Amino acid sequence: MLIVRFFDGLAGSAFLSVAGGTVGDMFPKERLSAPMMIYTASPFVGPEVGPVMGGFINQFTNWRWSFxxxxxxxxxxxxxxxxxxxxTYAPVLLRRKAVLLRKETGDERWKAPIERMNRSVTKTVLYSCVRxxxxxxxxxxxxxxxLLSAILLGVLYLFFGVSTKL
Structure with a gap:
């Protein structure tokens, strides 16, 4: 169970580091405040709404339905x-554009830099894990x-753990 919890936390931690950039990429700067507010509020709303929803689910069904x-x-x-x-990933967008240009012009010289890479999937995954x-x-x-993020998030989630006992 402890090992599975470790991998669950490892997979869920990407949200903290990647989601802010994704939100920033998806919306123009003029309209970014509302989506960023929702993203920033999500760590606070989840621990409050989750147990309430889980309680309703477990009250009217069995515990398996929570999952x-x-x-x-x-x-x-x-x-x-x-x-x-x-x-929003620029190399993928360039590849799509190159594929479209090859199809429209019939000229096979249109190649995106990502298409010229001859790295295998295994090497890419290993590089992504080591980097x-x-x-x-x-x-x-x-x-x-x-370290700063770990301390701040640790204090935040300690507060969530203590506040349920108050």
């Missing part, structure tokens, strides 16, 4: 992301920001 509701919610969110969230640790250990500012 089924999470699976259904995740599937709905995944489908909405696939349909509504635009791609964050390289940044953490060799970039002082990254280490300092991670």
């Amino acid at each position: 089924w509701v999470l699976v259904i919610w995740a599937a709905v969110q995944w489908i909405l992301i696939l349909l509504l969230v635009p791609e 964050p640790f390289q940044l953490l250990f060799f970039e002082q500012m990254v280490l300092n920001l991670c």
